[in-house]
Amino acid sequence: LVLLLRVCLALLASPIYLLYFLGIWEPFCRKVVFPFLLEKIGVFHDKKSKKYKQELFRNLPDFRGPSGALRLLEIGTGSGSNFQFYPPGCKVTCTDINPHFQEDLAKNMKKNQHLQYEEFLVAAGEDLGQVPSGSVDVVVCTLVLSTGHDHPTHCKKTLCSQGGAFYFLEHVAAEHSSWRYFWQQVCYPTWKLVFAGCCLTRELWKNLEEAKFSELKIQHISIAMPWMPIEQHIVGYGVK
Incomplete structure (x- = not known):
């Protein structure tokens, strides 16, 4: 049933798959589609997650x-929605794989002048050779780890x-055993294309535990x- 529904969803999204196989979709998605969707969804998600971030x-x-x-x-600063939660005088280095x-x-x-901004690096979370080893006190990732490979251990x-x-x-x-997981499996291939590699079914707490x-x-x-298959979240921090 999962495979059948995946095929149906792929047929509905066939123009996206065609553009992907032609090599057009990925650059267009990163420049236009993903920033647009993230802006719209991000505003709603920020409101819902504000109390958790304040505590975190x-x-x-x-x-x-x-x-x-x-x-x-x-890592994965995006539009900088987390800046409001950082303490005054904090020296912030921003990185994102997407420069758009x-x-x-x-x-x-400009809204958060209580911070000191060091630099903006265009780089993936697992490819931050520009950041010297042991050079920061804190690393922050929010809604980023689903697209990476091993950020926790690397950081x-x-x-x-x-x-x-x-x-995080x-x-x-x-x-x-939930219906939400069923739909995560159905949506995963198309979701990954639309949301720049985001994986719906990662059990990220296991990666964090393995980082020791x-x-x-x-x-x-x-x-x-x-109407979105991303209700379950994890929040917290690990100390080196």
Whole structure:
């Protein structure tokens, strides 16, 4: 049944698949479609997740380095919706594999003058050779890990200073016995095309556990997203 419904969905989205096989879809999606969808969905998701982010980032100042400043690297910054939750004086380095968010990012930078912005790097989360090893106190990922391969382990080993922290808020696979998981399996191939490689069925808490942080706090939460298969989330942080 899953395969049958996948085929039906693929037929409905056949123009997208055709453009993909012609090599046209991916650059068009990253430049136009994905930023547009993320902007529209992001506004709704930000409202729903605000209370969780406020609680999540409450203890960020505890990870300030010896200099007294908090050096923060955000992977997959997008439009910068997390800036409002960072403490005053925080030194922020922004990275994103997609350079087409910079207009909205600039707007959010102007709104959040309490931060110090270091630089913007166009790079994938698993390819941050431009960031020196152990050079940041905190790494932040929100709605990013579903498209990466091994961000938690990479960030723990190479980016965070000793005693630094890796913060996350991510959508994850639903309970396997649920209808939502069934629809995640149905939608996954087409969803991945439309949302720039996003995987609906990743059990990301397992990746975090495998990274072997000295301390790991994970909370499973529900963020209702009507008509979307991404209700289940995890939120928390790990300490190197």
